Amino acid sequence: MKFFLDTANIDEIKKANDMGVICGVTTNPSIIAKEGRVFEEVILEIASLVDGAISGEVKATTIDAQGMIEEGRKIAQLHKNMVVKLPTTTEGLKACKVLSSEGIKTNLTLIFNVPQAILAARAGATYVSPFVGRLDDISMNGIDLIKDISTIFKIHNIDAKIISASVRNATHVIECAKAGADLATVPYSVIEQMMKHPLTDQGIEKFQKDYRAVFGE
Numbered sequence: 001m002k003f004f005l006d007t008a009n010i011d012e013i014k015k016a017n018d019m020g021v022i023c024g025v026t027t028n029p030s031i032i033a034k035e036g037r038v039f040e041e042v043i044l045e046i047a048s049l050v051d052g053a054i055s056g057e058v059k060a061t062t063i064d065a066q067g068m069i070e071e072g073r074k075i076a077q078l079h080k081n082m083v084v085k086l087p088t089t090t091e092g093l094k095a096c097k098v099l100s101s102e103g104i105k106t107n108l109t110l111i112f113n114v115p116q117a118i119l120a121a122r123a124g125a126t127y128v129s130p131f132v133g134r135l136d137d138i139s140m141n142g143i144d145l146i147k148d149i150s151t152i153f154k155i156h157n158i159d160a161k162i163i164s165a166s167v168r169n170a171t172h173v174i175e176c177a178k179a180g181a182d183l184a185t186v187p188y189s190v191i192e193q194m195m196k197h198p199l200t201d202q203g204i205e206k207f208q209k210d211y212r213a214v215f216g217e
Contacts, residue, residue: 001177004053004163004185008035008042012188017050019191024052026129026163026185028085028109029060040078047079055107055127057085058095065094076104083107083126088116093123100124109165117149121160129185132176133166142166143175150180170194 004024005016008031016022025046032039043056056078058071072084072095083105086092096106100123107127108120112135117128130149132142146164153160164176164184170193176184 001173001181002183003191004055004183005050005191006031006165006167006185006187008032008037008046009188010042010045010049013046013049016188016191021191022050022052023183024054024081024083025050026055026085026107026165028057032057043075043078043082047081050081052081053083053105054079054081055083055085057109058087063089063091065091065098068092068095069098072099072104072106073102085109088120093119096120096123096125100126107163112145114145114148114152117160117162118152118158121153121158125160127161127163127183129163129165131166132164132172133168135166136168143172143179146176146179146181154180 002023003021004026005013005022006026007013008027013025032042035042043054047054056075058068062068062071068086068091075084076082084099085107086095088108088111092108096108099106105126107129108125109129111117111120111128111130117130120128130145135142135145149162161182164181167173167184167186167190169190173184173194
């Protein structure tokens with residue numbers, strides 16, 4: 001399973017990219033708004049840092065297919081690695097069909113059940129993004145959704161890649177990988193969680209102590 005970083009924070013992107021653990025970045029209207037920067041400006045800076053897929057979403061206030069298509073074309077022109085992120089709605093599917101037919105990569109987001117994922121894939125989506133954490137928040141099993149989508153896509157040879165979204169912790173990452181997700185898009189805090197283990201810290205401390213005892217600094 002590969003990783004996208006789910007943020008528009010440049011410092012976090014630099015740190016994750018320097019570690020060599022991400023192959024792209026996903027953003028959404030809330031993430032862009034959090035940074036308080038112009039959409040095009042921050043997207044271009046991200047694209048200059050990460051040589052991989054960069055998801056840029058149409059405006060949250062754009063709810064008609066034609067508007068999404070027009071915005072999607074502009075987003076796609078920003079950089080060769082751009083992926084147009086669309087909501088999984090009837091209008092979003094219409095926009096996906098047109099943009100995909102033009103060779104523009106798309107990421108259908110806010111997927112919460114298997115039928116939505118199938119429809120998004122059949123409309124031509126490059127990626128489908130089922131939300132794990134938000135389902136868990138309402139006492140539904142987000143990992144089961146990943147598992148079901150993965151199974152059905154394999155049975156029917158559906159090419160769309162599954163991005164586990166709304167990933168809240170390292171355990172989610174493990175379970176999504178086991179369930180068959182192609183990618184997980186995670187905040188930087190989850191990457192930090194994945195790196196931590198007390199025995200690693202203790203081991204490094206012991207190695208340093210033993211080295212200093214013999215060789216000094």
